[in-house]
Amino acid sequence: MAVALILVLVALGSVIFHLVSPWWWTPIASNWQYIDNTIIITFWITGAVFVAVVLFMAYCVYRFRHQAGQQAHYEPENKRLEWWLTIVTGVGVAAMLTPGLFVWREFITVPDDATDIEIFGQQWQWSFRLPGPDGKLATSDARLISPDNPLGINKDDPKSKDDVVIEGGELHLPIGKPVKALLRSADVLHDFYVPELRAKMDMVPGQVSYIWFTPTRTGTFDVLCAELCGVGHPQMRGKLVIQEQKDYQAWLERQTSQGFARLAPSPVE
Amino acid sequence: MVDVPLGPGGVVAPTDIDDVELYHPHSWVTKYVFAQDAKVIAIQYALVALSVGLIALVLSWLMRLQLGFPGVFAFIDANAYYQFITMHGMMMVVYVLTALFLGGFGNYLIPLMVGARDMVFPYVNMLSFWVYLLAVLVLVASFFAPGGPTGAGWTLYPPQAILSGTPGGQEWGIILMLASLMIFIIGFTMGGLNYVVTVLQARARGMTLMRMPLTVWGIFTASFMALLAFPALFVGAVMMLFDRIFGTSFFMPAIVEMGQPLDRSGGSPLLFQHLFWFFGHPEVYIVALPAFGIVSDLISTHARRNIFGYRMMVWALLAIGALSFVVWAHHMYVSGMNPYFGFFFATTTLIIAIPTAIKVYNWILTLWRGNIHLNVPMLFALAFIVTFVNGGLTGLFLGNVVVDVPLSDTMFVVAHFHMVMGVAPILVIFGAIYHWYPKVTGRMLNDTLGKIHFWVTFLGAYLIFFPMHYLGLMGIPRRYHDIADMSFVPQSAHTLNAFITIVALFVGAIQMIFVFNLFWSLRHGRPSGGNPWRATTLEWQTPETPPPHGNWGKEVPVVYRWAYDYSVPGADQDFLPQNQPGTARTAAGPAHG
Amino acid sequence: MASILLFLSLLALIGAWWLSRQGLASKPWLEQGATAALPPADDTPTPASKVALWILLAVIGSFFALFISAYSMRMQLPDWRAVPVPTILWLNTGMLALSSVALHGARNAARRGEMTDLRWGLVAAGVAALAFLSGQLVAWQQLTGEGYRLAANPASDFFYVLTGLHGLHLLGGLVWLGGTIQKAWRTSDTGSLRLPVDLCATYWHFLLFVWLIVLSILTGWAGEFIDICRQILT
Known part of the structure; x- marks a missing residue:
């Protein structure tokens, strides 16, 4: 009972x-x-x-x-x-x-009008790369990574000139524009995870994986790592800021000028 | 150890040997330490596995303390936390559940249930246990090694498993873990060959495959799967050891670790994941199938009714066993593998739900119109159904590729697999121990203590893991030492975490009642007689209880009927032992029987 | 993972064939009495150790099939540089084949009851197997000498790992063979040796078979063969 x-x-x-x-x-x-x-x-x-x-x-x-005098019903099976x-x-x-x-x-299936961006993981921080005015990302290779080239961008690739690199900071994206995020890692497995986006995917060193999504709501969201990547795993945080197109544009221009300012002194190879 | 004709291939099946000829343990050492009797080996396996289980339980307490009360216990830093979760997971899955179901229950029950005198290769069987013990010691040794045990997560994914950012990655931890796994697999292969060949070759006269109890079917199928699946882990372990020790690049691509390029290139971390899950998914069923088998027998015996749809149950077991080898990549939907694999693996994964569902239906249909005795083993069996159905259904979320995307690597996954392959099989283990303890010792376990143990364990485990799903649904990732500073996590989630921790501590502590019961009843339990549950299967028909070495006295039993002749109309008692001759049945049941 | 799936499908077919003869569709609750369901009394039931050996071979088979799966997946990555196969491997292959043939002879001798042939067959098999193993070590030395060290390239890593593991399996077999040889010298009754020699021979043939597969993969023939098959199919 x-x-x-x-x-x-x-x-x-x-x-x-x-x-x-x-x-x-x-x-x-x-x-x-x-x-x-x-x-x-x-x-x-x-x-x-x-x-x-x-x-x-x-x-x-x-x-x-069980009750006194009760017997179970005998029925081996009932095919129907x-x-x-x-x-x-x-x-x-x-x-x-x-x-x-x-x-x-x-x-x-990524839509044709999606913009490529790059999300780059390393122990234990996020970096991002946006394509700049040409809309294209330059090729990259982990073996090119150095202190002045933290993402291993191929500087011989002409597309690299206007790529915007954001190290350890916030990723801003415009609302309503489909984005194809190319995912790379320098060292171990990471996983780009923003609960509000629903989409997530591992970043695997030695290969490029991807997800795509269209932001539909402005706001600031936590970026977490969802694949165990060592002791710093829970501290590997970033921010995703989704903005209206014009705010985004303003932010992007600021980033570009900062980026050039930072890149200017380094010798051009 | 003397009289068994051993040497290369010269082994004679124990069924062909007279009792006298079977080895005589001359001393305490050969009887209880280097024993070759499957029943003693079973108890050795079970005691070691339960001890490892207690260690793993304490580890789970420690990690729950950190999750429930972050920062309060300073010694549980991120390093220690990852070591605890890794060791907890690996111990529970491999060294507790696999070893207990196959090494423990397999060794005890297979020979008795199929009417054999012992396993076919007693010497190899003994070696199997000692190799297992060695594997456990190597694993435990890693706690004391410099740098401590590995903290790579039980999945041991490279590259992080062998890099310095992970506890034990560049120290001893990972090496000892891989070595221990390899030793375990070697030991298991010895045991597994025994279990399989004993079922194939040493069944008593009249014991056709379709007369075997489902427990034997479950353990037999699981052993076969384990024999074929464990090599995948072995292969992965060998390659990772080479990567770690000799600097090869099987799994290691070009890596820049903390700004320093490593001398590796070209390897594929995904290759390891494929190998790991090629073992890892069958492993889930290696644990589940024996539990399925045992629970079928518990339900049938205590509901005094034949297991409903026996044939379907056997077919479903075999179907699950075969299908479980083609679903492995459902653990890798978000791993970055070729996304088109998702279609195939989601389909196979959801197909495997069908035979599994059939088993659930047949368990509950066995209860229907039964004569249910709510003994402690039966209670555990009922609780198994609840938790297994719950965990199995959440598996449909995770197996369905796109639904898995937001849920993977969150606490939802943790809740799911704990429910389905943690709580559910462990409830079966408890039920089985309450059920067969009288055969092993000749005494009943204390009923009151058993019921307290049952209610706390069942309801407590449900309270721990059911709400945990919702933390995952909210987006809280797993394997987080600390979930502070997440904007989407409300304060109430922290309260829930604290609640779960308190329940977990309590449920863990209550297990001491069970341990106490095991020892107390050894002397003070009510004498059980040979067949306290009035069961049909052969192990209850031994001339002596506990059965001595050789099991059957002078004559090996002859089997006259299947394992489930309960409440047969016209019979003078509500069970007919398998070795009882004669056709006591008057009417063969309903037309579709 | 194609090769392991292929191997397991083969096992599944064998399993299904075996199960189909076990009356899995019978209704056990309708059968009473021991004899109704008993197979006809078999005069010579298969010895348990023989069954165990075949299952062990399935396990070892899946072990190597998995390695080959890993090999073929790793091979597709761009940094793969094929390793030249040392010529001594051909001599080694001959030695292993010789060893297998000698054991086969010993097995036949045991059946005929000729103790002398049996003994020398076993010894010859052992010596040839040892020659194979030393030959493999020489091959390792040559490769290392040519700069194909372990960790130089995944192809050479696999070369060492695959040959090494195959060698370890043979070494395990040699321990068993050693025990059998010892027994053969102690007894004059060939009957008691039939089973162990039989088991040795089966194991040896199997390892020869595995070696041929491994060799075909290391030389790249297997890859070419698969390419040809693909071309025919498409």
């Missing part, structure tokens, strides 16, 4: 917790509303299954608890019932998988 009651409490308690607890995802700031929708679908389906299974168990525990359950499960699984795969295709 008590066991059945506690099982019911576990099922209902979980649902109530889900509905009333203050802990829920952060308001989204990118175009990945689809991901949130897929999660909601999954919550509905899995939640229904969980409650159904636990309540059914509770019922069985109560109704078929088992096949039905299998098919229903298959349908439920397909209902979660299909939207998931569609959204995934979207997730990995």
Whole structure:
């Protein structure tokens, strides 16, 4: 009796917790509303299954608890019932998988008008590189990294002239413009993670990975590292500032002038 | 140790040997230390694994203290924290769960349940345990090595695992960890061959595969998978050891570490991840399948009803075992691998949910119209279903590639895998110990203590891990020594963390009741008799309890029926032991039977 | 990961074939009595050690298949520079083949009951295997001499690791073979030696097979072969 009651409490308690607890995802700031929708679908389906299974168990525990003179029903199997359950499960699984795969295709297909930017991780700070007026990033290689070239940019590449490098600071992005973030790492695995963007991806030394997104909300967001990268992992923080186009432009110009000022004394190779 | 004809290949299956011919342990040392009796080896495995489990439990306390009350305990700095999580994870997954299910339960139950006198290669079996113990000692030694144990996370991802930014990366920690894993795998291979071949070759007369209890099926399938999956970890470990010690570049690309270029180039960190998860995902099922098997038998016995849909249960086990080798990259959706792999691995991963769901349905359908005795083992089995279903369903979030993107590397993942492969299998382990303890010792464990232990463990573990999902959903990343200064984390989340810590400390402490019960009941428990649960399977039919070496006295049992003849209509008792001859059944049940 | 998946699919096929003969679709609750479900009494059941050896070979097989998977993944990265195969490897291959043939002879001798042939077959196999191992060491020395040290390039890393691990497996086999030789000199009953010699021979053939695969990969033939297959398919 008590066991059945506690099982019911576990099922209902979980649902109530889900509905009333203050802990829920952060308001989204990118175009990945689809991901949130897929999660909601999954919550509905899995939640229904969980409650159904636990309540059914509770019922069985109560109704078929041992009593004097009682004997269990003998029934080795019931093929029809088992096949039905299998098919229903298959349908439920397909209902979660299909939207998931569609959204995934979207997730990995970068729109043509996306601007390339670079996000660069190293123990334990973030750096960023914006393409400047030409809209293109220069090539790079970890072997070119040096104190005056912290991102290992290929200076022989003409596209490198106007690239804007932001070390350890904030990344600003304009609202409403799709961005393709190219992800690189100098040393170990990192993961560019802004909870409000939903999208995240590991940065792997020796290769370039990517994500794309369109910021949809202005504001300042925490950039975290989501892949264990050594003892400084939790301290590896940055800021993502999403601004209106004109504020962004003003910021970018400031960065460009600062960048040139810093680059000017160094000898040109 | 004397009379077994050993030497190259000269091993004779113990079923063919008379009791007298089987080795005679002459001394205390050969009986209890360098023992070749599978039952003694099982207990050795179980005691070592449970001790490692206690160490890992203390480590989890320490990390929870830091998470719940950050900064209060100054000795848990980032370095120590990462060492604790790494050792906790690796110990629990490999050295506790794998060793306990296969080395512990496998050794005890396989020979007894299939009607054999012992494992087919007792000497190799003994070696397996000692090699395992060596692996544990090497692992524990890393606590005392210069620089301490590795803090690379249990996944040991390169390059950080062997660089100086990680505790133990450029010191002894990682070397000892990899060495210990390799030793473990060698030891396991010895044991695993035994478990598999014993099931294949040493079954009693009449014990067809389809008459085997699901416990044996689960352990058998899991052993097979482990034999094929562990080499992947071995290969990864060998290559990483070379990278660490000889400076090769298997996994090491060109790296600039803290401004200093390293003399490496061209390697692929993703290669290690593929190898690791090629082992790592089957490993999840290596832990789960024995739990599935055991829980099926617990439910069936205590509900006095045959396991519902036995054939489907066997097929589902085999299907899960096979499928688990083609889902590994679902751990790598955000690893930077070729994104098109996502389609394939999401599909295989969600397909594996179907046979798993079938198993859940059949467990609860076994309860339906049963005659449920809410004994302590049964309570644990019910709790297993709740936690396993919960954890399995959150697995559908993480397996579905795009849903995984925001959730991966957050506390949601931590909550998910603790629920599904931490709490759930451990509940089965407890249930199984309460169930088989009478066979091992001849005495029952104390029931009241058992119930206290059960309720605190089940509800406590649920309270720890269920809310944790929501911290992850909010975006709190895992493997953070400190979650201070995150603008999106409200104060209430810190309160919840403190709450989880307090519950975790309490639940951990209550495990001492269980340990006490284990020792107290050894002398003071109620004598159980040979078959206290009135179960059908062979281990309960031994002439003596606890079964002596050789298990069966003069004659090995002959098997006349499957393992689940409970409440057969027309029979004069509600269970028919597998070795009971005759056809007591009058009506063969409903038409679709 | 193609080679390990291929290898495991092969194992899965064997497993499925074996399981299909075990009556997995039968309804065990309808069968009562021991004899109904018993296979016909087999005069010579397969010895457990033979089954164990085959499973061990599956484990070792997956071990090498995984290494080959890793090899082929690492090989595609740009810094790969192929290692010239030392000529002595051909001699070594011959030695290993000879060792395998000698063991096969010993196995046949055990079946025929000829103790002398059996003994000398075992010894010859042991000597040839030792010659193979020393030859491998010479190959290592030559490569190191030519500057292909460990850690010089991933191709040479793999060369040392693969040959080394193969050698270790052979060394393990040699310990076993040593025990068998000792036994062969102590007894005059060939019957008791049949099984151990049989197991040795199987293990040796398997290691020869693995060596040929490894060799074909180190020489690059396997890669060429796969390319040709691809061209035919497309």
